[in-house]
Amino acid sequence: MSISADLRLVARAAKPGGTIVDVRGVRIGGPEIVIIAGPCAVESEAQLLSAARAVKAGGAAILRGGAFKPRTSPYTFRGLELEGLRLLALAREETGLPVVTEVMDARHLPEVAGCADILQVGSRNMQNFTLLEEVGRSGMPVLLKRGMSATLAEYLQAAEYIMAAGNERVILCERGIRTFEPSTRNTLDLNAVPMLQRESHLPVLVDPSHGTGHAWMVPAMACAAVAAGADGLLVEVHCDPERALSDGANSLTPEAFRRMVEQVAGVAAAVGRPLFKHEP
Ligand code: PEP
Ligand code: MN
Numbered sequence: 001m002s003i004s005a006d007l008r009l010v011a012r013a014a015k016p017g018g019t020i021v022d023v024r025g026v027r028i029g030g031p032e033i034v035i036i037a038g039p040c041a042v043e044s045e046a047q048l049l050s051a052a053r054a055v056k057a058g059g060a061a062i063l064r065g066g067a068f069k070p071r072t073s074p075y076t077f078r079g080l081e082l083e084g085l086r087l088l089a090l091a092r093e094e095t096g097l098p099v100v101t102e103v104m105d106a107r108h109l110p111e112v113a114g115c116a117d118i119l120q121v122g123s124r125n126m127q128n129f130t131l132l133e134e135v136g137r138s139g140m141p142v143l144l145k146r147g148m149s150a151t152l153a154e155y156l157q158a159a160e161y162i163m164a165a166g167n168e169r170v171i172l173c174e175r176g177i178r179t180f181e182p183s184t185r186n187t188l189d190l191n192a193v194p195m196l197q198r199e200s201h202l203p204v205l206v207d208p209s210h211g212t213g214h215a216w217m218v219p220a221m222a223c224a225a226v227a228a229g230a231d232g233l234l235v236e237v238h239c240d241p242e243r244a245l246s247d248g249a250n251s252l253t254p255e256a257f258r259r260m261v262e263q264v265a266g267v268a269a270a271v272g273r274p275l276f277k278h279e280p
Contacts, residue, residue: 003199005153009163010170015201021141021169023117024098026061028141028171029203032276033268034232036100036205037257038064040247041077042084050239052091054254059261061276062118063088063097064234068104069246070124077245085115092117096278100143106134113138123148123175123210126158136165143171143234145207148178148186152195159202172196172204173234174225176211185213185250188221193228204229209236209250218252219260223267232276233264 008014020029028034037055042048042065052063067084069077080087088099098117103109104125112119118141125131126147135142142162146155155172162170174193176186188211196204206225208218222233238244238251252260265275 002195003153003156005157005160007156007160007200010156010160010200010202012199012201018201019168019170019203021171021203023062023141026098026276028205029231032274033226033230033264034061034205034276035059035235035261035264036062036064036232037235037237039066039238039244040236040251041066041069041245042080042087043077043245045087045090047239048087048091049094051237051254052095052097054239055237055257056095056097056278058237058254058258059265059275059277060097061232061278062100063091063095064100064120064236065091066102066246068102068108068112070102070104070122071246082111085111089115103131103135106131109134109138113140117141118143118171121145126150126155129161132158132161133165136162136167139167139169141169141171142167143173143205145173145175146177146192148176150177152192152199156196156200159200170202172200172202173207174204174211175207175234184217186211188212188225190224190228193225193230197229203231205232205234206230207234209234209247209252213250215241215250215252215256218250219256219263222260222264226264226267226273227271229271235260
């Protein structure tokens with residue numbers, strides 16, 4: 001045992017065969033690699049729909065987009081909130097892609113749960129224990145991001161909170177941690193992938209966008225994540241990254257995303273895993 005914590009429900013021993021979280025027919029944690037992509041934030045109808053069409057064409061299985069954005073400065077764009085949720089539902093209707101979006105506060109849970117197919121709990125909320133219990137009680141699939149300064153023991157105990165509230169549909173996501181290295185936004189901790197998979201039965205995704213902070217690094221680290229055994233990727237894509245209202249620096253263009261998916265498919269094939277694809 002490498003992680004010492006009281007993991008009654010999350011531990012691999014509780015479910016040795018592993019967990020598959022089924023989101024409208026997209027199976028996360030099975031043999032297929034699942035790619036989740038879309039803009040950091042929902043900015044407008046035109047911006048979201050163009051990104052949603054582009055990621056679908058490029059091979060994404062699920063659409064991402066933030067409506068409630070946790071931003072470091074209160075003076076930056078903090079999301080369209082309820083209007084953002086409405087636009088995500090519109091994008092799902094048009095593309096057929098399931099939607100993941102962040103729930104920042106338990107007070108917004110009814111509205112976010114009414115729109116999303118997966119509830120995202122962000123890095124800054126990984127130890128918001130009341131929020132963890134609320135998303136646990138919702139019974140909806142939860143994508144729980146690793147806190148930027150959380151150990152893996154703390155991370156798995158956060159997942160345990162969700163499961164202890166009665167929800168088995170938990171998806172983990174490594175998104176980079178704070179280190180002494182300033183050239184990247186975070187240090188993408190790919191050690192986490194095999195360690196989490198050894199210690200837990202939950203699916204493990206990797207977010208190379210926030211993990212690096214640089215769009216040009218994203219394809220390399222996406223391939224590395226899949227080589228390390230990740231069950232899927234969470235990637236930010238924007239049709240005009242230079243004008244993005246948040247995280248343009250780590251957002252891929254649709255063309256770069258398409259090329260990344262091709263590369264990732266090659267690595268996936270080498271490790272014996274197909275990419276998840278929607279029926280055309
Ligand atoms: C995000 O995925 O939109 C996000 C805010 O990421 P994190 O919580 O990992 O910073
Ligand atoms: Mn972002």
